[in-house]
Amino acid sequence: MAPFSLLTLIFKFSLLFNFCRCVNLRNLNVSVLKWESNNWSPAGATWYGPPTGAGSEGGACGYGDAVSQKPFSSMVSAGGQYFYQSGKGCGECFQVKCTENEACSGKPVTVVITDECPSCDSVHFDLSGTAFGAMAAPGKADQLRNAGVLQIQYTRVKCNYLGVTVASHVDSGSNTYFFATVVEFDAGEGDLAAVELQQNGQDNWLPMQRLLGC
Known part of the structure; x- marks a missing residue:
């Protein structure tokens, strides 16, 4: 799976500040997109990493070692491009189940997309062990x-x-002239559509930019 060095989770957005020595935040405004659940659809599935592990240590979405901790608890997956979506699919949740092997339980389990599988078919889950x-x-x-x-x-x-x-949370790579924040958990039915930042003492909202992959 593709490596990623930054300690972050689902989506990263950045804004360059070249006019101040520090950033005193007042608030973040997060917008989400609505989606509707689909019926069950077919996909391929494999696994990678340790048999009882969390796949890679974070992977292309930048989760770091959080993938093995709550609330993820190693129930994660790399996705083919249909699921990974050049990073926009990071953090999306799916139920998966198997019925065609005698070892399958037929019961669904929930996984979170935390990594990319560039060598997989587009509609494919490369699950943690x-x-x-x-x-x-x-x-x-x-x-x-x-x-x-x-x-x-x-x-x-x-x-x-x-x-x-x-x-x-504020990304560890932020500094005097560069601010990056990470939306760790986006629960419910929404995909992130936009994040805006408001500095302390100001009324206007500043749109932030998405960095691909996380």
């Missing part, structure tokens, strides 16, 4: 992981981050 094994019947996770490429079913679902609607 943990997420892939979660589709198995009790005691058959290893058997399922040995099955190779699976044909699965998927559907888009709302993200549920333990009561958090939208959370963000």
Whole structure:
């Protein structure tokens, strides 16, 4: 999977400040896009990383080691381009299930897109070992992981981050002249459409720019 060095999570937006020594934020305004859930659709599925791990350490979306921690808890996936969307798909939630292998449970599990799979087919999930094994019947996770490429079913679902609607933090790469913030959790039915920044003592909102991949 594609590496990414910055310690961030889902989407990153940046704004260049060349007129001040520091940024005293007052507020962030986050807009979301509405979407409607689809019926179950077919996709391919594989897994990567340790058998009971979280895939890569963060991957192309820049999650870092957060992928193995709550609320993600290793239930993550790299996506083919249909899901990754050049970084815009980072943080989207899907239910996946398998029924065509005798080791499948047939029960859906929820995963979050946290990485890109550039070598995969477009409609493909490259799941963490943990997420892939979660589709198995009790005691058959290893058997399922040995099955190779699976044909699965998927559907888009709302993200549920333990009561958090939208959370963000300032990226560690920010400095006197460059400000970047990361929207960590975007729960519910929305994709991020825009983020605006308001400086302390000012009334106007400044549109921020998206950096691809995170």
